[in-house]
Amino acid sequence: MQRVAFVVFPGFQIMSLAAMSVFEFANLEAPVPRYDVTVVSERGGAVADSAGLRVETKPFGRTAFDTVIVCGGVGAPPPLPRVVAYLRRAVRRSRRVVSICTGAFLLGEAGLLDGRRATTHWLLARELASRFPSIRLDDDRIYTIDGPIWTSAGMSAGLDVALALVEADHGAALARTVARKFVLYHRRAGGQSQFSALLDLEAKSDRIQTALVYARRNLKRALSVDELAAAANLSARQFSRAFRSETGQSPAKAVERLRVEAARLMLDETRHPVDVVARETGFADRERMRRAFVRAFGQPPQALRRHARETG
Structure with missing residues (x-):
């Protein structure tokens, strides 16, 4: 079973956690459960999102996760030194580190995007490129994969990147089945434009x-x-x-x-x-x-x- 961690912080945007449902339904549709999903934060306990909703989390620790997914916020997250330090450790121990929306800023702070292709919400893409000039910005993609680092666009793109993770792990058939459960026409390709x-x-x-x-x-x-x-x-x-x-x-x-x-x-x-x-x-x-x-x-x-x- 693959262990997946969602990283949250005070003021994160709750829609980032919608991607958790992709792994939940992958477990329900697969012959045996494929994913063990945990929500983690700096100190553990209840963490309030941008609207004040509180989510129970476990503290950062030494647990190694196959995939670490960093949630986004309404805007660029503030400096979060302990989250950044955790991500620097995680990239050495995890197969993949993923960001949803403005979570890419935390990957940038951790140096994980240096010299890599990356994307984020189009409204903040230029700010990301300005703060981290070594990034090769793909500002009109739904998600981007560069080695072990996956970055995605606005919050709804979290569903697309999560479906892409499931497809990479367990094949297109399971990803399509999960997409149908969400009444999605299809998983959007990473290169599809952020604009409709x-x-x-x-x-x-x-x-x-x-x-x-x-x-x-x-x-x-x-x-x-x-x-x-x-x-x-x-x-x-x-x-x-x-x-x-x-x-x-x-x-x-x-x-x-x-x-x-x-x-x-x-x-x-x-x-x-x-x-x-x-x-x-x-x-x-x-x-x-x-x-x-x-x-x-x-x-x-x-x-x-x-x-x-x-x-x-």
Whole structure:
């Protein structure tokens, strides 16, 4: 059985501990329990999170853990010398040290990110890079793996990195089963963007949001303005005016963003040829997809796929 420690500190964010449920369900779904999970802190006892909820913990000790996971806080954690000292010891005794969200700052303080690739929540990524300039920052990844050090983005990414840990330990089938228990469509790939096009477009009305969701579910279709307007129950003229007013973009540009996002995910998570990816995500051909990728990322699809495989 693999021992896993979650490291908390006063003011940690409780959502970091949601990742514990991944190991709980892995134990329930496996033929025999796979993980023994403990929450630890500097002195043990009850530790209050950022909202005042108190969590019982065990004190740091000499117990060796297979995996040590550092929780994040609402912002960058304050200096915590004993936590930093514990992490410096842990990296010598553990197979993996993992951070969720701003827990990466504590790994940085401990010197565990020196010369390594790392990520954190996009809002604080530049601060992380400024405080620890030797880090090779991947500021738009869900999670990053560099040797024994795993770092993840915002709090919800803790579920993704925990599922990735389970997959690395016990295979994709168990990770998929656990993901289904959480009603997750899939485990997001580490290289997937921290941003969602649907969220970033910020539709303000239900009708425009309905049209965007319809588009996301039907990317293989041509998706004319008339079709999207019908999904929103508006005339084409009303729809185009309302869409641009709410999102600041034309329907065609927004649909391209949705297609690019879906295509990048397929490139990261499958081995489908670029022609197949282009067809499945509604691009007329690979050349149109290439041009859309260059506009969005400054690189063609093949270059992004190669980078994801080299760094994932």
